Amino acid sequence: MIILGLLAVVAYIVYHPTATSPQNATVFIVSAVSGAAQVTDPTDNKTYDVTVDYYGISAGSGFIITSDGYIATAAHVVGDPWEITNNGVIRKMTDDDLKYYVDKAAIYIFLQKAHPEMISSLNESQLDTLTNQFMAAGAVKATNYTHNIYIRGPTFPESASNPVDAQLVDMGNSDTEMDVALLKVNKASRLPYLPINNQQITVGENVRIYGYPTEQFAFYGDMDTEGGSKELWNSIYTASLTSGIVSAERPSSKGTTYYQTDAAVDSGSSGGPVCNSNNQVIGILVQGFEKQGFNFFLPSKYITELCNENGVNVGGGSFLPF
Template sequence: MILRTIQLLFVCLCMLYPVWSEGKTIQANLTSLAEKSGKAVVNISAVRKVDSRERLKELFRLERQAPPFEEFPDRFQSHLNPELGSLQRSMGSGFLISTDGYIVTNNHLVAGAEEITVLLHNDDNPRQAAIVGYDTETDLALIKIDAPSMLSTLAFANSDQARVGEWVLAIGNPFGLDHSVTLGIISAKGRALGAGLFDDFIQTDTSINPGNSGGPLINLSGGVVGINTAIMANGQGISFAVSSNLAKQIVHELRTRGRVMRGWLGVSVQDVDSLMAKALALPSPGGALISGLTPNAAADKAGMHVGDVILRLGYRVIKDSTDLLRTVAAQQPGQETKIVVWRNGLEQHLTVTVGNKDDLFLEQAPHSEQAEKASTLDGLTLRPITESEGKRLGLNSPQGLLVLDVRPGSAAESAGLQPGDLIMQATRRTVRSLKEFSSIVDHARKETGTIMLLIRRGNKDFFVTMALR
């Protein structure tokens, strides 16, 4: 009986040994991975000037029911960011992608910052960082420090090859606790949270908290599969990261150009359902139905008509309106491509030169007008819009100033202004001329040192607050 028991125990140990051995191997790999990858993760601190009205708005906003998805600053800002007079400090994470000091992070962390400082791994010496470029559509930013030596880096992995259930690490600075490491799995891929047209989020149950924003989500091979960006406000174990394949493309453009240029056709489109397909004599639902055209934009110049259904762009079959907009945005402005539309029961083959949305305004202005500058707002090159531009924007009369250029490192860039923006109001007063704008700015400079601008970008209007230096 004793011999049989010993034999049974021996068999059980033999069966359990491979599991124990594999567990030890995984633990050793995780330890090594955390140690190696952590050297490339940085702590980012950003200081921005805020308007007292913005603080009051934040206080009341926290009292109402939170939306299901929030970015880190939206939920915890007033609790974590100590205010120094009219200054507000936020903290987050980032990671080095080059030995000479380029760092990837979230745009919401550094947008509008007066000062950005970076702490490297095991280094108590804060280093000043400058914004190289940012993209509000994907909430990504690229900043740079002067590298003290050859720095440790992380590389982007192919997020398309990442699998649901795969183990991932998050390294960051939650609540200021620098270089914290958490472990989880990929819960889902390709999530769209309603943040914008270019939503492509990886969902993970890795523990993510305020301060992790901008940090890397790393696979077991040490590659970055995502940039931690958002949490589900009312949930647990539900966090989101921008996919690395999307981020890699954005970061490349920011590093080479300082901005992201997206293709544009100048069309309003909608999906084609089964009833609409039947009415149009389409064999099956699909494509993007043109419901509006911008005069003299790319689609108009290519001969497209309202009522056309865009079926293919290049070699890509267009599934729906969102698919079209994303496909066009991925094209380089100026690129010539074939396009197939459905018109009067037949396919029509056209050639389109992909446009750039800024061109709608910039190409209209005489050179002398483009050269005009507003001396009262550091870093901004402005001009009034023309009557024809005002009509295209749906304005009854020309009003507003067009932003032609934003100087890198200026207060205007920190506030998030971009070429092609239209300044509609300043301190709630309609702007019609450079002289009028100059007067408003001078008054604001003396009174508060800040100015609130109403900006029109594309078909969206929003306010920004800018510090006047």
């Protein structure tokens, strides 16, 4: 019995996937599209076949919540960015949305080749207008389109140059105020993950937030990183840590509970884990006000609810890191 007990302990140590530091389990997420489109040049009516290998449309942070590759993030990180930016509405992208972004990317690629003089002065708003004009005239038509979600982070050592693909499992929306999404990395096993703790959050308690703020990439943007070492690129795609306290509880008119924090975050940090002093996830960052110095997160119970709806077991009790 003693020998069997020792073997069981050894097996647990060897095979049980371990929880890890929040920095290691926090990932950078890019939502993108790919596909192909036909573009007709309005100057000579020639039609071009354009391939869109990659067109990034939004980015943010997320974190691994199970050893087999489920990832939590904010819904607005993988939702339709146009609706979020222009109407403040969080929703899942439709086929028409994907077609639009492929059309938009195809027009830009077409202009690079056929009318490069237009590119230098073309801003995002103008490209949107041009895309709508081409679509109205029937001068652009997406022939195939795909929503791609790419994951980078220290858990995936080669991801700086070869990001890992993920699929969108489910996401909330503005109607429910559930700014939470669930992703899945394929063929993953024994990944480090962050335990979720649905504890009662109290005003004044300390919190740590991990994520990928835009300043992090701006820092490296001023450097010559071409041909940089693997260590350099792994550093670029390792999350930043900020800390603060829970400043207030803020229930919404729909009954959703938000928590306010003074921990500093920036664009790109959305979707990152909000952890307690035991490195357990107690919330997910969903909104920031950089100039005002306060930000908001949803408690982790909403992550657990979305997981339960999709048959994903993340516990949600009071867990201590292994």
